[in-house]
Amino acid sequence: MREGGSGVVATSSTSLELSSNSNSSNGSATASIELLSSGPPQVILERLKDYGQEDTFALWDELTLDERHLLVKDIQTLDLSRLDRIIRCSLGVQGVPSPSIEPVPEPSVSTVEQRTLDQREKWWNMGLKAISQGKLAVLLLSGGQGTRLGSSDPKGCFNIGLPSGKSLFQLQAERILCVQKLALQSVNEGSAGFVPIHWYIMTSPFTDEATRKFFEIHKYFGLEADQITFFQQGTIPCVTKDGRFIMETPYRVAKAPDGNGGVYSALKTSKLLEDMAMRGVKYLDCYGVDNALVRVADPTFLGYFIDKGVVAAAKVVRKAYPQEKVGVFVQKGKGGPLSVVEYSELDQQTACAINQETGRLRFCWSNVCLHMFTLDFLNQVANGLEKDSIYHLAEKKIPSVHGYTNGLKLEQFIFDAFTYAPTTALFEVQREEEFAPVKNANGSNFDTPDSARLLVLRLHTRWVVAAGGFLTHSVPLYLTGVEISPLCSYAGENLEAICRGRTFHAPCEISF
Incomplete structure (x- = not known):
């Protein structure tokens, strides 16, 4: 297991102030506390005034010496000049009209009905070859807690109730193991040059320790510890509507995670982009943790990506209905880059607009956080997002010293990368085969553990039947099904030897 950095950058001037007042010797520490008893450190106070944040010390006189020390240390972790740039740029774009949007051009999308069996086989083999050569790494966005699921653990620890009792982390780890086996078999079983898939897992300050412990306890789910790198996304202060901390x-x-798009700056500051290059990685498969059907390191998607010669790609599903709460891919202006528009940013008329030729929604390609990027492009994205310093603003009730305060959380999103892509391709997948989101507690109307579990069981039931197996069940079949271990099959392949002529009683797990 390799360690990644936190993505936190310190401001040079405040770091100097810290080093001058907080040396490791007892005498220096005493001197530091004595200085704090006389008033806020002048250098830090002046620095805060430069950026209009001097109110941070407003309650200084009411603090104990220990609390003053904690406050100074907290301020010293902040890159004030960078934060000032982010706040000014992000607040400055409010009210600025966005470019007009156009539907995604048809040539940019590979639809399910267009794909031939020969194409799928070609892409599958291309992907397996690249994987066997160590050109693909996998990036998991796992910074969220399962709060909406009724759990304080990281989402990936969640058990959605499958017969096996496996967590989301385990399902994904075993899919990586399966793809590695398929890739090895595709070149030469026992090949000495085979390179395992490296798994980069982005946590947050709220999930990092628990995630690492979960993997350690479960012995990395059969993966080698050194093929996994954990690293933390950053946090960013919450601000008032006029930009004050x-x-x-x-x-x-008050701080909050900087969004799943914080992965780009975290990869850069943790020097993990260089780590990937050193490993020979050319392509990065990026996905969110809360999808029970995610095809991690999908060879077909990788082969399609390589074949198209683009720098960015995304799997998409057709929007189920106009008001579905999903972001959609659009083209920003005539001939502009593909981008994602959140459902809240689409007015009803636009969301309901129909393509008269096809009878389908004009804006129908839903973003489900299944992305592929070249490593070279990720370097460009990290630099571009840092230079532009524009974050999305989310109005929230922020816990504060004055109770809950109306304020702003600043976030970047993983799909912000597409704005920088000169070439992007979309790859349609079947919702019922690759998208089983786990976001809300059971009892909610959608995206629950129960709904995700049923999607998994129904898909795997279809695999068993297609492989010549039979099912019996004591409850209605639409409420149950069978689970196939990812170690047996990645996408329904190689099941005939296990299933043909056999009868399985649902619910159950089929494994070796």
């Missing part, structure tokens, strides 16, 4: 307590600035 909100204080969570009198001695701590």
